[in-house]
Amino acid sequence: MGYGRDSLQKGRQGVEQRAKMAGGLVQDALPLSRQHLLAQMLTIHRGVIARKQIHQGNILHHAFAPSLGAVHGCGGSMGMTIQAIQIFPDRGRVHVAHEFADVLKLTSQSAMGMNGFGVQNGLKQRIGQVEGAQLGGLQSHQCFSQGLQGFHVAFALGFAEQFFGVHGFPEFHQCCYDTGIICKGISIVSDHSPFHYSQEYFQSLVQTALQQACQAGASAAEVEVSEGVGLGVTVRLGEVETIEYNRDKDLGVTVYFGPQRGQASTSDFSAAALRSTVDKAVAIARHTALDPFAGLADPALLAQAPWPDLGLFRPWDLSVEQGIDWARRCESAALAQDRRLNNSEGATVHTQNSHFFYGNTLGFMGGYAGSSHNLSCAVIAGKDQDMQRDYWYSTSRHPDQLESPEQVGRQAAERTLRRLEARRLSTRQVPVLFEASLASGLIGHFVGAVSGGSLYRGTSFLPDSLGQRVFDERFSLREEPHLPGGLASAPFDDEGVATHPRLVVNNGVVEGYFLGSYSARKLGMRSTANAGGSHNLIATPFGGGFEDLLRQMDRGVLVTELLGHGVNGVTGDYSRGAAGFWVEHGQIQYPVHEITIAGNLKEMFRAIQGVGTDVRVRGSKICGSILVGEMTVAGE
Structure with missing residues (x-):
């Protein structure tokens, strides 16, 4: 449920x-x-408690x-x-x-x-x-x-x-x-x-x-x-x-x-x-x-x-007037950064x-x-015939932990401005650095491949991967369901099964699947308390911070936006429209757009050369930027 x-x-x-x-x-x-x-x-098995009395428990x-x-x-x-x-x-x-x-x-x-x-x-x-x-x-x-x-x-x-x-x-x-x-x-x-x-x-x-x-x-x-x-x-x-x-x-x-x-x-x-x-x-x-x-x-x-x-309930007594004020402050801070910011897709405040x-x-x-609670802003910048847009957002269970409206607005503006005068690239084979906000998607593809539904249906590109090396040996992934205030924390899963911290990937080797009771029975295994999904997956950083990963990449593409849905969960084939920046000598040179990055997830996982310390917590996958050793970048 x-x-x-x-x-x-x-x-x-x-x-x-x-x-x-x-x-x-x-x-x-x-x-x-x-x-x-x-x-x-x-579900329940017939007769499990047919003749058993269970008395009132304590609240x-x-x-x-x-x-x-x-x-x-x-x-x-x-x-x-x-x-x-x-x-x-x-x-x-x-x-x-x-x-x-x-x-x-x-x-x-x-x-x-x-x-x-x-x-x-x-x-x-x-x-x-x-x-x-x-x-x-x-x-x-x-x-x-x-x-x-x-x-x-x-x-x-x-x-x-x-x-x-x-x-x-x-x-x-x-x-x-x-x-x-x-x-x-x-x-x-x-x-x-x-x-x-x-x-x-x-x-x-x-x-x-x-x-x-x-x-x-x-x-x-x-x-x-x-x-x-x-x-x-x-x-x-x-x-x-x-x-x-x-x-x-x-x-x-x-x-x-x-x-x-x-x-x-x-x-x-x-x-x-x-x-x-x-x-x-x-x-x-x-x-x-x-x-x-x-x-x-x-x-x-x-x-x-x-x-x-687990500190999951931190309500925000937000009035409509306060919400309007926050959204206006956020958008105003964005548009005030530069004359080239001439339009907006709006700023939104939401509490639930x-x-x-x-x-x-x-x-x-x-x-x-x-x-x-969430605060987001998206703005548009124009120069001559070139128009670009970008966004920024902050989310938290605790309203006091949200970034300020001004911070969100300025970040949205800076990200939009830096995309102006983007160029196209010729097709090439180069390393690709996925910005932290996108890197969690790679973790998500792994989770989908080792989840019960994909495994028992035979529609996973990682069948029988338990105990097998799937990632670079420096890569580890752990599940922390009891992380205080975590966006994916839970004491039990959707079936009432108790959650526990565990290693999912240890030094590149898969040590656990994501199973609910039904898929566990289909596979002849035990539930891993993942009916309903994963809980705070944390990728262990290696290779340094964001700047360190840029230097390690030396020459390649930094991806800051992905478009389309070109991922095949059965074969692992990966092909997505992208935008970002060209990097030379470990330094960002200029923005790029209208490119496609392609590879196969099995090869991409093994080619991960670094996970950054630049972590932004926005959901159930918690990781920094991820550097993949080589991918095809298709352009002109």
Whole structure:
């Protein structure tokens, strides 16, 4: 499942895409994590706990104010519905029914929190990526404020900087809850929280849906419920272009009848909609093909509460007026750098907060909240007939760790100006230095090749690579899921499996794949806690800083922008449009454009000659610039 967790990542990608609107590709687009506010779904083996009683567990780190349990009446309503089909590569193909909510009800408190500006409040579902496989997506009027609502690739969430966890169910018999818990109203969180619903209310929904699934005869079930809220403001040429507010919610149910599985989701939290969603999941499961690899995670691998507070939730009380001010300051700082900066694609400020709660009939229950904040700017420079554009952006879970509006604006301006009077190159074979912001894309191609879906389908250019040398012997890559404040940190993956630090590549040798439970079973292995994606992959630097890598390259191309999608995940063939700078004697000489860089990823990995210390943390892949010994640069 993990729908509620990926929304933070989705928003980060939106920031990058908006900043690169001329066609640049998001390099760290996380082929790992799901980016949609639906609800994650697991599986259970028949009879695992059919005759077992599990008693009420303790609520751990329960740092919630008494007001969290209060039930408020709803005042006002607005809403829209969008339909989607879900396909989860790590769990096989599953047909999904979706129950729509006609109305999203907001309390008067919530309405007052909108600062009086016009709001279109849509209930959206999103489909993201699972274990490196790209899924289809949805488009809505909220095009840019799809914020980083954390799904797993590790953007899962915490609540009031505390985690809420339960391990154990109330009186569980015959895979069924005898809780009687079904909220008659809505449990509203405190005035200081950005959320409309409390984790306590989410837990009650999860327990009720699990009970109903088991009463319907399911041998196993899992449920995830999530909510996300965000605000985005864009200013262009000093004028407010867009103000976008989003509040999303979703509940997803997965049921298992032995090896048969069904999934359904809804954006309506009413008792009737919950029952209908469970019934639809049950009906779907009874008509699906048998899949012996379907099922919940190994119970021995599930995370045990309390899990660590990773500092993932740092909300920003950003008003519309403050957002406009930040965006104007950012764009103004950019345009003030030079007369040649004569146009702008705008500056955008975006903040997003999300939380989720997940439970399954193995006894796992837990959830947390997270936040992500972004500031971006893209400007255009012109000289004679030459026009160039470039961008810059900053992203962080903590608003105080964002670069200032002036810093982002100046950096966008400098990057744009240096591209003027770009030249073409003749075709040649030379070293290529990938700027840090693009180098993470190379790591992403590796992750996709050694992820479960690609491996068990036989569509990877690195089959049977475990224990094999794939990179230069100086290259190492580790996964750090518990990195405090990490953009891809998570105490457990989308299936509740506990995450742990590990070496993925050690001195060039592959030591681990990226597997969820389904792909692990298909491959005869164990889950690596990567259902939903990777967690903070850190490439160990070698070869010095950026200037050192330029000197080491001596003569070649520094790539600062990539265009197109010319990467074949089956063969490893790599061909991308590019722009950047020609380098001679270790010094940047002049900008270049309209070139293509080509090679094969297997050869490129082995030819990595340096990983710089110039690290910029913008997603799940953390590395500096990467120097590849030789590639084909095609030009005139």
